[in-house]
Amino acid sequence: MSSDRVDTREQFRPADHPSEHFLLTTVVGSYPKPTWLNRAKDLAEDDDRGFDDDALAEAMDDAARLITEEHVRAGLDAVVDGEMRRNEMVEYFADRIEGYEFNGPVKVWGHNYFDKPSVADEVAYTEPWLVDEFEFTTGVADRPVKVPITGPYTLASWSFNEAYDSEAELAYELADLVNEEIEALVEAGARYVQIDEPALATTPDDHAIVGECLEHIADGVPEDVRLGLHVCYGDYSRIYPEILEMPVHEYDLELANGDYEQLDVFKQPEFTKDLALGVVDVHTTEVESVEEIKENILKGLEIVPPERLTVSPDCGVKLLPREVAYEKTANMVTAAREVEAELDAGEITVGHAGQQ
Template sequence: MSTREQFRPPEHEHDHFLLTTVVGSYPKPTWLNRARDLHEEGESEQFDESDWEEATDDASRLITHEHEHAGLDVVCDGEMRREEMVEFFAERIDGYEFNGPVKVWGHNYFDKPSVADEVAYDDPWLVDEYEFTADVAERPVKVPITGPYTLASWSFNEAYDTEADLAYDLADLVNEEIEKLVEAGARYIQIDEPALATTPDDHAIVGECLDRIVADLPDDVRIGLHVCYGDYSRIYPEINDYPIDEFDVELANGDYEQIDVFTDPTFEPDLALGVTDAHVAEVESVAEIKENILEGLKVVPPEKLTVSPDCGLKLLPREIAYGKMENMVQAAREIEAELDAGEIDLDELAQY
């Protein structure tokens, strides 16, 4: 059985099935940001650790249910307990340390960590997050996790001879974490590697990392790879050799100018296609999103297509993020109905 088919909802009304999900991050409720400020200020009499835990639990519950209300087949909690995709994990990995923020663009700063010693695995990173979300969710839960190549590339390396050596050790730690997630019941893991798009010549290093990550995982665990914003011709067709079930790609932001990259040679993994633009604070119409979904059907058949936003939605107004998800789900269901009715010629699409 395809690792994808297990996420088809019971009694799905269409013969065809387009898997709908999100990439990961989602706008935080305003009150959670205020709660974070209180927590970081350390005013224990006003807002202690138990208050912060209650706040993050409430936010996780709220956003998980919001994803389900939008109709998504696979949900997450919108990374309510996370703030930045590298810092979150660096804080939990032995060998990392922080020395202050680094300016990255404009007036934006990133607390770029340093690897000061050999990295090592201690306590689980995401198991509690997954177990809480899975307990409150009625639908399957996906776990996004920052990949080892990005964790290495977006850190100062002060302990390893090469960045590749650091990435390989981090990949072993990611494998250890995923094994614990799988023991807890997780069956859909997304590896986020945005750094691959910025240094695509290192696709061989990412491939070796992925080999280490998936070592000894059960066959029913779905592994996705999310890469955003780059020249995909520089990593294709090499990604066909990656040990992944799904490749998640951002293309809506570029009006699908690179969709042809994935048509020759044949695209091997499932395709998770961004069909709403995470950088535009407007809700695309159902009709527009349907046209975007058809772009994905030029590359893979319906049984290999997942639809999602281009990237995480955390920088958008929450009502905009929700509208994008709701319209995306509606568009997917309408495309499924049109496929069932024979109104879409897949052979003709494949010729474009």
Template sequence: MSTNENKDQFRPENHEHDHFLLTTVVGSYPKPKWLNRAKELYEDPDHDFDADDWREAKDDAARLITQEHERAGLDAVVDGEMRRNEMVEFFAHRIEGYEFNGPVKVWGHNYFDKPSVVDEVEYDENWLVDEYEFTASATDRPVKVPITGPYTLASWSFNEAYEDDEELAYDLADLVNEEIEKLVDAGARYIQIDEPALATTPDDHAIVGEALEHIVADIPDDVRIGLHVCYGDYSRIYPEILEFPVDEFDLELANGDYEQLDVFKDPEFEKDLALGVCDVHVAEVESVEQIEENIEKGLEVVPPEQLVVSPDCGVKLLPRDVAYGKMENMVQAARNVEAKLDEGTIDVDRGTAAPADD
């Protein structure tokens, strides 16, 4: 399947424009306040809020946020990671070979329950299949499944069992591959590998590339594989990342006011670009017009058929109304840019307004 066909499988029926800019989110979304309260009740031995109650609460939250993504108009939705606590911890609890010894201070007053790898890692139970199947049953739109990548799972853990993190990352990549195979069997067609650690140690891009080769082994061509990378100096990993076996790169660029956009212009960006067009670090909703301008910056790098529209990163730290407002305006901006492309009022070679006819 070609890259364009891979993307167009997510095009809604009766899409109003000839052009199609796939709109989606990176993954996380603010949890309803009552879900946090439900967790407190479940963890309190003095309350009779049991496992069934806690499961029902998570189901309700996942259904609610999936529908919120639908209401915002997103083409590919996520449940907002309502069942996940943290991007490494969630998976480490489900992988044999990891153990937890208490929280570690990471910055300021923030703590991270950093796990240790104490034995050879093994696949023990499904990680996300139940989550995917529930979300897919709650919507008629395509569901994207974010998975923390093996390099980040290795780098953000204490390695007490392997000779080095590279060896650990490859073993973890085989487990990610096993999980994706199960997700594909369940119907998933859009998988996003999250590797934020790559930006902090960009010299290891070759390790990430090899890990991705493990991940995509025997995965059908009609399954869209994306890689999310945020922060850091992209010039240290580009153009090497073009060799990665993925369909789409999801990149944080709005927060840096697109100062690194030129990095991706030479050599030519051959993959799909999921362009961050909303700054998740700013608790204000960008206007539709501002987001349109941001989207059009992406057309300086890739043609419309290779452009995907997304926020910079997960939006879980924003107020929920702000997160929703960003998504809603982002979708409207994408539809507006599609209309301009149909009309020929955007010069796709430069991402700027085309000159008016004389």
């Protein structure tokens, strides 16, 4: 796949979009689960309650439908289902990949535990991971659906490796499986796939491994399928500009939480890919005003022109109260639409790094 200035973005412009300019609005992935869904999961784990797998599946469908419609109501151009069926970003996929096994929870920080899996045997792709989820969400939404997938580097790094000579070797094998999954998703109609690699921020010196993984992932993916990479909470100067060589169209970066202190990292050399800019902070329950978010969006226009800017939260919003997550999302969309109108009217002077 060649990602050099292939326009994979225009397909997400709504047919009735009111402005000539178009800032693609989307979310990273996770969203707060309804309280009743968490209760349903508890009931399903209690053998004495008679709440079986079919009942739990219905509850997950209901939650996915509800949150997808909430994203539509907020006005997003590309939606997700809030990852209502996913328990945790590594566990969910490890449970579906042959070769993984679980041995109990591991304490990760404070009082938080993570059911860290082990790779006990050669990994293999034996069934689709997300196709049913994608098809369900597509059936609910009246607009494009984005598919977030935990990346192979994170799947390898956040697991115990008991079967491969190195973590890199495991990551490359997992990348081939992600490629198979994307092929299945594309066949089902997916045109926007985001690879989540939060582990890269904790070990940025391994960006070459992530780049090789992405080469495996992108192999054979059609040109019209938009591939994004989400990285959060790290020192971006340690991976930039090397990441520009990776075969993706869009980089989704957390910057609002750090008050855009790292914005200048991406000005030299020129940022040549699309930028999905975090414009609301997912670590605070304070709902940013439309005006505040508009100021944040303008920071993105210091890096890329409007036709290469995506507007997004910093990261998944699952830890926020649900009403706060919705208000942040809705204000984000309103801010993007107002900036588009001001760009149309010539009220905003764009001076992105490539013009300086």
